[in-house]
Amino acid sequence: MMPRRIAPPLRLAAALLLAAPAAARAQTADSVPAATACEEGRDLGSGVCVNAGLLVDGFANLRGGVRRGAVALGQLTAATTVDLGEALSPALDGWRFGASVVGIYGRQPTANLVGSLAAVSNAEALSAPRLSALWLERSWEDVLSLRAGQLAVDTEFTVAEAAENLVNGTFGWPVGLATSLPSGGVAYPFAAPGARLALGAPDKGTGLRIGVFSGDPAGRPGEGTDPQRHNRFGTTFSFSGGTFLIVEAVTGGTAEDGPRPWTAKLGAWTLRRGGFDSQRLDSAGLSLADPDAGPPRRFANNQGVYGVGEATLWREGPRNLALFARAFAQPGDRNLVSLQTDAGLAWRGAFGRDDETLSLGASLARIGRDARRLDQDAAAFGDARPERDHELVLEANYDVALAGGGLHLRPGLQWLLHPAARAIDDREPGRPLKNAVVAGLRLQAGF
16 A cells, blocks of 8 residues: 655644644643643643653764764654543543654764764654654553554653663664664654554553554655655655564563662564565575675565563662663564664662763664675675674763753763674775764753
8 A cells, every 4th residue: 555645734734733832831741740630741721731842962973983073953842642531521531632743953963973873862863843643542541551543663662761861762762673674663753553552551560562553654765765755744654564563561560659660571573564685695595795696585574572671779769770671682684683782770869969860871783694694705705894793882971950850951972882883984995984982962951
């Protein structure tokens, strides 16, 4: 089925209609009084909640990568959720509606400065206003919840709460999935038609999440086309690229406020009828490095498994120390990255200061066996180039809350070893990209 398109003026009008009231009257969840009835944002009464935020990132590449230099980008978000039972009629109790938009402007630090697989900023994307989410939900508290519409996988699945302050994108939507799925997967900055079923209470206790989404959120971009340009405004409601199914089982301790004492998640995903190229062989079994090789062998399906663990080691009032660890595995014959692991900590109330948080993270993405063997084959055929191995991301940042929590300042440092797993540096043929050191500063505000 061909993706449905909406004319650009209508896209912009819809985005402005959704964003205007929220941006004018909302504030972020961090600055909401404890008495609010909203899970996020400000309660406007009659079951209507709104929130909006402004994020500004600045990055300077101090050494290595693609080039030295500095770039900046901004992100404006606005969202609303409506309890339809309270806003319209008691007959609609248990029904909710949600919508959100995002606007991005600026230069992307990964492509311009570093060249890594992992996104230096989890906010970077092609400059454009985008429809982020549009959904309708029916829920029975702690029993069942069904949400359907324009959704993103990374808002609920694969998440580690202790990693939320880390800026590098791989600590949110992992490189292991971003490099395996069409157009990077149904994750920021994309959303796609889908549905999510939650059984039990996965956010507070034990439960199960099941998601079904369109396989390619960009809607069949052409060869060599940037998927974000193909779906620039987020309104290409694509049903192409097969069907992406993800299942996540969750269990853990409970907490009245603050982080849960511990959480464990086990997940699996599959993409049916998506079409995936072999990393090494053509349809006749020849290496793709062989001058006589034909088109790559195609696989109809793809799949993977993952696990997430979190634990709060210490807690005293608003202060706590939480750890997280995640692992993602997928077949190396059709995926560039076959294994990714990451881990880190969040120390809230660092050094006795309640409004400050120290976050540390490390992520290792290992290139699959077939992709590594292709590099060996290329060398055997006389194409001298580095053998790709892995990419390692190390990040440290320190978040300071100002203005009563409505404004956050977060300086940080990232060290990216083997960017793009030792991909060739175009400036020095035959040599890999050099390790990069990136300094960053994030300003985040709620309205």
